[in-house]
Amino acid sequence: MYIEVKDAVKTFKQGGTEFTALDHVSLDIEKGEFICLLGPSGCGKSTLLNAIAGFEPVTSGSIKIDGEEVKKPSIKNVTIFQNYGLLPWRTVQKNVELGLESLKIPKEERAKIAEKYIDLVGLSNFKNSHPKQLSGGMQQRVSIARALAVDPDIIFMDEPLGALDAITRMKLQDDILSISRQENKTIIFVTHDIEEAVFLADRIVVVTPNPGKIKCVVKVPLHGYRDRTSGDFLAVRSRIFEIFNMKHDENIEYYI
Amino acid sequence: MKKQLISLKNIVVSFAIIIALWQIGFMTSNVNSSLFPSPSQAFQALVEMISDGSLFINIGASMGRFAIGYISSVVIAVLLGLVLGRLKCVFQYVNPIVQLLRPISPMAWMPFIVLWFGIGDIPAIVIIFIAAFFPVLLSTVSAVGEVDPIYFKVAKNFGIQQPQTMWKIIFPAAFPQIANGIHLALGTAWVFLVAGEMVGAQSGLGYLVIDARNNLRADILLATIIVIGLIGLILDALLKLLEKQILKSWGGGK
Numbered sequence A: 001m002y003i004e005v006k007d008a009v010k011t012f013k014q015g016g017t018e019f020t021a022l023d024h025v026s027l028d029i030e031k032g033e034f035i036c037l038l039g040p041s042g043c044g045k046s047t048l049l050n051a052i053a054g055f056e057p058v059t060s061g062s063i064k065i066d067g068e069e070v071k072k073p074s075i076k077n078v079t080i081f082q083n084y085g086l087l088p089w090r091t092v093q094k095n096v097e098l099g100l101e102s103l104k105i106p107k108e109e110r111a112k113i114a115e116k117y118i119d120l121v122g123l124s125n126f127k128n129s130h131p132k133q134l135s136g137g138m139q140q141r142v143s144i145a146r147a148l149a150v151d152p153d154i155i156f157m158d159e160p161l162g163a164l165d166a167i168t169r170m171k172l173q174d175d176i177l178s179i180s181r182q183e184n185k186t187i188i189f190v191t192h193d194i195e196e197a198v199f200l201a202d203r204i205v206v207v208t209p210n211p212g213k214i215k216c217v218v219k220v221p222l223h224g225y226r227d228r229t230s231g232d233f234l235a236v237r238s239r240i241f242e243i244f245n246m247k248h249d250e251n252i253e254y255y256i
Numbered sequence B: 001m002k003k004q005l006i007s008l009k010n011i012v013v014s015f016a017i018i019i020a021l022w023q024i025g026f027m028t029s030n031v032n033s034s035l036f037p038s039p040s041q042a043f044q045a046l047v048e049m050i051s052d053g054s055l056f057i058n059i060g061a062s063m064g065r066f067a068i069g070y071i072s073s074v075v076i077a078v079l080l081g082l083v084l085g086r087l088k089c090v091f092q093y094v095n096p097i098v099q100l101l102r103p104i105s106p107m108a109w110m111p112f113i114v115l116w117f118g119i120g121d122i123p124a125i126v127i128i129f130i131a132a133f134f135p136v137l138l139s140t141v142s143a144v145g146e147v148d149p150i151y152f153k154v155a156k157n158f159g160i161q162q163p164q165t166m167w168k169i170i171f172p173a174a175f176p177q178i179a180n181g182i183h184l185a186l187g188t189a190w191v192f193l194v195a196g197e198m199v200g201a202q203s204g205l206g207y208l209v210i211d212a213r214n215n216l217r218a219d220i221l222l223a224t225i226i227v228i229g230l231i232g233l234i235l236d237a238l239l240k241l242l243e244k245q246i247l248k249s250w251g252g253g254k
């Protein structure tokens, strides 16, 4: 297995008491999979993501990537944050070059690679702008380009579209889906939006709170481009609703 | 552009009013004019200092000391602040000492400075150094402490290590607030330049003040005071301009 989470427990000390954010979580992820971690606020999605990404070690249990214990963040596994994490003093181009600098790639090549990915996310006209001059959606595109530029194996995304309006969000979902098909990366994507998870994921990991546990893993039997209004799509969506006990069976026939 | 014209108009009007009040005060009071010179006397003194070259020689001497004292102080304080800002455990012990030294007027050190370094350029330079040092140090330390943790996460993720983290992440992230401290320190340092030169210097604007007093030249004294104010104003405006320019390349500034 490519990513192996085994019996991961994470506790936080809050005042005198101990709070269990992750309670014996186990999860296996294959190379090239698109995984969505789905669950309500506070259920431990970010905690799990941060643990796999190496930012916060688990209290007990083990997390392995490619057979190796995760100890610290690595440039092979890049995280994209909800608030983008762009460096405001750098231009778009220089932001995208950030990781390439650590990889000791020569200057001209750096510029070329950065331009390629800025182009991929459709921001060629803004490569000399500063992040503050861009909209939220555009900033998130920059941070996606920055992540792709270092050619990582895994991309972690923690509610990357959470701060965007519905239409920009759907447009970026489309782009993320097509980029993930093109670039063939392993992606772990945190969201609390059921539709978003069904649209993007190969498998949806449903997390429930108090304490944070994996309730079940739902395989999404949709391939290629997904139509948000197709019957198959809605069927998966209503399965997830069922899991969260948010569907009333009698009514659903009527709605469809 | 229009805004600049308006603020220029404001400046001209306010200066005109203060000169008018000064003139009225001069005419209505019957204080000896060698104790309270009129605007035109002060202006003549200014012309005299310009034409005999003494004004620019002394401005030059002051600016040289100011540049050395202020710039070296800012550079050292920023570097030290960047390091101490990251080493919380060390700063814990440094901070009480800084807090003890900070409220002491740099002038209080003057006797020691003169005893150790003699008279000449050094006392004024040291005074300026001390005056600028603490505001810059403290604003740098607090700026580093307030750097958004997400930048450190990004740095870690993209494999940026010390010392690169310092100049690629911490310094630029903290820069807007550091610039604030540097700006504040300019005013303080300028105030103490004159004080520093009044003791132990044989040239400079502070020396001109003392020299005018010794020669009972109230007109020169007043003209010098006005020049000191004007240069302070210009330095502040120049630094503001520079700050704006740099912050612009920082992504639009504030």
Ligand SMILES: Nc1ncnc2c1ncn2[C@@H]1O[C@H](COP(=O)(O)OP(=O)(O)OP(=O)(O)O)[C@@H](O)[C@H]1O
Pocket: A012, A013, A014, A019, A021, A039, A040, A041, A042, A043, A044, A045, A046, A047, A048, A192
């Ligand atoms: N550093 C911390 N110290 C103490 N408690 C924490 C810490 N980080 C997270 N927690 C707790 O752990 C739980 C899970 O937090 P986490 O951020 O993983 O939730 P989440 O599922 O990502 O929620 P959201 O959708 O709101 O981001 C929360 O109850 C939170 O209060």
Ligand SMILES: [Mg+2]
Pocket: A045, A046, A047, A158
């Ligand atoms: Mg979260």
